[in-house]
Amino acid sequence: MVGIVVVSHSAPLAEAAVALAMQMVSGVPPTIVIASGTSDGRIGTDATRVAAAIDSLPEGEPAIVIMDLGSAVLSAEMSIEFLQNSSREIRMSSAPFVEGILAAVVRASGGGTLAEVASDAENALIAKTSQLGTGYTVGGSQDAATESKMSTSAGEQASSHEAEDVRGEAVIPNSIGLHARPAAVLAGALGEFDAEVWISVDGKDEVMGQSPISLMSLGARKGDVLHVRAQGPDRQAAMDTVLELTNKGFGELD
Amino acid sequence: MATSTVTRDQFISWLGRFRDLVTEHRDYLTELDSAIGDADHGSNMTRGMNEVMNVIGAAPVATVDEMFKSVGMTLVTSVGGASGPLYGTFFLRFGTALGAVDVVDGPLLSAAFHAGLAGIVARGKAEDGDKTMYDAMAPAIAAFDAALAAGSDLAIAASDAFAAAAAGRDAIEGLVAKKGRASYLGERSAGHLDPGSVSTTYLFEALAQELSVV
Numbered sequence: 001m002v003g004i005v006v007v008s009h010s011a012p013l014a015e016a017a018v019a020l021a022m023q024m025v026s027g028v029p030p031t032i033v034i035a036s037g038t039s040d041g042r043i044g045t046d047a048t049r050v051a052a053a054i055d056s057l058p059e060g061e062p063a064i065v066i067m068d069l070g071s072a073v074l075s076a077e078m079s080i081e082f083l084q085n086s087s088r089e090i091r092m093s094s095a096p097f098v099e100g101i102l103a104a105v106v107r108a109s110g111g112g113t114l115a116e117v118a119s120d121a122e123n124a125l126i127a128k129t130s131q132l133g134t135g136y137t138v139g140g141s142q143d144a145a146t147e148s149k150m151s152t153s154a155g156e157q158a159s160s161h162e163a164e165d166v167r168g169e170a171v172i173p174n175s176i177g178l179h180a181r182p183a184a185v186l187a188g189a190l191g192e193f194d195a196e197v198w199i200s201v202d203g204k205d206e207v208m209g210q211s212p213i214s215l216m217s218l219g220a221r222k223g224d225v226l227h228v229r230a231q232g233p234d235r236q237a238a239m240d241t242v243l244e245l246t247n248k249g250f251g252e253l254d
Numbered sequence: 255m256a257t258s259t260v261t262r263d264q265f266i267s268w269l270g271r272f273r274d275l276v277t278e279h280r281d282y283l284t285e286l287d288s289a290i291g292d293a294d295h296g297s298n299m300t301r302g303m304n305e306v307m308n309v310i311g312a313a314p315v316a317t318v319d320e321m322f323k324s325v326g327m328t329l330v331t332s333v334g335g336a337s338g339p340l341y342g343t344f345f346l347r348f349g350t351a352l353g354a355v356d357v358v359d360g361p362l363l364s365a366a367f368h369a370g371l372a373g374i375v376a377r378g379k380a381e382d383g384d385k386t387m388y389d390a391m392a393p394a395i396a397a398f399d400a401a402l403a404a405g406s407d408l409a410i411a412a413s414d415a416f417a418a419a420a421a422g423r424d425a426i427e428g429l430v431a432k433k434g435r436a437s438y439l440g441e442r443s444a445g446h447l448d449p450g451s452v453s454t455t456y457l458f459e460a461l462a463q464e465l466s467v468v
Contacts, residue, residue: 009334037334038331038332038334042334043334044333044334044335044338045334046330046331046334047330047338047339047342048330070336070434070435071334071335071336071338071339074336074338074340074377075330075338075339077339077377078330078343078377
């Protein structure tokens, strides 16, 4: 499982952000290590403490490093020079601090690879922008391009598989639709199955069901129909789970 | 008598003078950093350099590479803000470039300055005109090199470097900051001196003071 390293000037800030993220985890959580403050307890960061945090992750576990701002980034980048174990795969992430930690924790808990965890973390603002209806750009690309990037690879993988798939539909009944918590519930539940699950709504390309961030990018509201397609050995169980969770409003029905 | 080398003890004295300057001007650095930063540059530099002098005094080392490595690491672990990784990287690279020696001549000192500056650029990604410590340090090193090329001794080269650092510091006062906390202030950062460029000028002032003492 991918390990999460949180680098912050402030211990309370880091602890609160992690606590928020942990509310979304129902299965096995990832290892989360916080490197915050100076050794004498002041606000600030210390590259040697970041290195120690990275080194403390289980042997062989890839690490995503999420920082708050400014010198936290400098300290995180400099920490590479002080690592005891330099063979670990490490991603210095440009993710926003709060949303990124949450997305990374959820995706890692669902068994995501380092690339998948990083993608969810770095696109985590999609939840906020789709809610507000404002555009979202990541690295200069436009909203549609980002969303299509997240679904295109899904489409390519789908067409290259000639295996059977099962399909289903369910109407979203809960008032706020497929927002952050339901997306995490749904994606988390799918993490257990040996199946690929693609989910779409009318007018949007299908996205990977195991990615809460991708699910949120659908902007699915109450009354929208979720189109579900599943492949792989556990496809039927995965399909049944999606339909059941959706029909029950992801646990949020009033 | 021309100054053509710098000894380990002179380097230690340089660092002590730098500590004295940032301490003397601590409130001033804080005031600058309050205008366009998070108001901790004075306390950060004072704390960091006091810790550096404590560490050097407690465990003297024979060669300047080990000494500056210790200086760099002490700043990384005691400063907490961006000056830790930035000055820390500067001194780590500076010391590595000098090597396991206890006396240094002009060309080697120049090479070490260049290595330190490259470290700052690699760490902070600053460019000419971003309004950072780079804008004081790069001109200082260029002036140092120009003086050596003209056949001047190290005392004059260091004095020229200090003057160039001060000029660089002043030249960027009107600019909008592109890096660091000040960059969040946008246009409001114009018309304020950059605190990092001020402390860097003290670094070169300290060297000029040290080498002018025969």
